[in-house]
Amino acid sequence: MTPRAGGAGPGSRPATIIDVAEAAGVSRQTVTRAMNDMPGIKVATKERVLAAAKELAYRPSRFGRGLVGHTQRTVGLVVDDLMNPYYPQLASAVVSSARDRGWNVILAQTAKAADQYSLIADLAKQADVVIGYPALTDTQAQEVLAGVPFVRIDMGEYTYGGGVEMEVDDAMGDLADHLLERGSQRPVLLDVGLPGFPSARGQSFLTAMADRGVRVPTVTAASKSLSSGVAGGNALLAAHPDVDAIMTFNDIVACGALKALHEAGVDVPGRVRLAGCDGLNLGRFVSPELTTLAVDMNAVAESAVGMALGMYDGEVPLQGVRARVAHHLLVRAST
Amino acid sequence: MTPRAGGAGPGSRPATIIDVAEAAGVSRQTVTRAMNDMPGIKVATKERVLAAAKELAYRPSRFGRGLVGHTQRTVGLVVDDLMNPYYPQLASAVVSSARDRGWNVILAQTAKAADQYSLIADLAKQADVVIGYPALTDTQAQEVLAGVPFVRIDMGEYTYGGGVEMEVDDAMGDLADHLLERGSQRPVLLDVGLPGFPSARGQSFLTAMADRGVRVPTVTAASKSLSSGVAGGNALLAAHPDVDAIMTFNDIVACGALKALHEAGVDVPGRVRLAGCDGLNLGRFVSPELTTLAVDMNAVAESAVGMALGMYDGEVPLQGVRARVAHHLLVRAST
DNA sequence: CTGAAAGCGCTAACAG
């Protein structure tokens, strides 16, 4: 019945420090000293205590411990879906960054959750700070997080909490230069969203090209998925048969477009140059490897974790701080 | 100085239930009732308490809570590296599975850790059960985990704790049939490891083919990485120019081999059929999409989480239990 | 070197 995690049979309750103290014939403090490698304990006593602890399968309660020295810190990381290759790169970096600072990471995934509102509310109860991409409005986030320091990644128009922005404009300029230098004359943007409402990064490409005197038509895919990229690629080829370069919303869509190009027998980069965005590792698995606007995820994670921990320590205000991390052009074989 | 997570200035300590009780002019118990939506409290009182709580940026301590009702449960998940596309699929499934049962997941990554021994020791202190792929011997695991229920995924020859096995033999037979039906006469295995020491799944392919009267030569790649797959693919083409089918150690190596085939101008599946193993989503991003021996990660996660939680509840022995999940042939375009 | 006392923040159980 009672949960236990030791060696004896089902039904027995977990051993406490008192059980160990009695078994070893010492006081609780002495058990503490033995378990935590503290000084001021005779070697023989220590061994006796540790033996008793092992015998009873004693494990110090993290709650008892946490209560006394507020030393057990946890960041809650909210991602949409780890199956989307974007998020593991972030999660990996956040976990490393947090670990370097002695924090744990609890992971929450909104995509598969029935009710992400309560998912994040629960997370906020278990974590000391929350980082990530919750699909919540500012108002919702404020309610749900109830004062827990919060850093939104890729904050955009949101304002509640802190944010880490990823800036694409400079790199987009570099990409435009790169494509034009290679002789592109009829580039097309494969954006995601609603036709007529370019994404921020899509608009950035259009602007960069316009600044260079090139007008770029847009084809819009329905979503950020692979299949949507395939469909978008086919639609783009149909609408612009003479296209010679494609900039896509992100690397996933780019992979879809690449598949469409392959199936249509279009050589990349020979006849069409293709670029993605995000700098996913995924881009190295396809042929040709994908040119992309990459962002250093370690820098993003470092920045987000640092900001959140600063908020926790009261050194960074809970509102209004934004960090910025720039994309950079990563030229691979597809352009 | 003191860590805080509320609204007031740096240096103030976090508000406790007592602060709120005093501010609202009620007892602690009433604060508890208000915070936890418990019955037996007048609406007006509740509102007053919640207002005071908000004012003081009060957040109930998870340690105080955890101490009283052992209700806050956490599984520790050990993966090698989230940047490897294999692990996110597992992690995603484990997080979902755990969440369905009301457990949290703390993530630990061994690849980037300086000392994974202490990494896992720390994890075992924060978690009630541990699941994953720790690169630890049985002896090390036993020491480090100190009695925490432990389920190793893809247990193989290890014996400490419980395990979830992934069985590949049946599916490998199906793959052999599939390749032979399509007319393959000179299949080659692209294995990973040391030459002369086939991996379990490599051996399974050799055996399946031998059972069908086909002797399969092996080429061995150095590691399970993409670049190693490229190198292995090139070596394989050099050693067996007339190959007409390749089974690879896993999907990542298969992607590498596919790149090598592409660059060599070898049509897939026209001239060479290519299969991977693991069933990664990644296989759908390349052209042609990769045939693979897939394993249902949700089933693996469900099984591992269920077993670990059963151990925690004392309903499953801490040692010697193994679950099995079978691979299945997933035919896509590359064969 | 060891023990006794006190308290971390919270909630269940029992009064009132």
Place this chain on the structure above:
DNA sequence: CTGTTAGCGCTTTCAG
């Protein structure tokens, strides 16, 4: 409906 009491398991004083 509200308050009081007791105790969860641990570590930090402070005495011996």
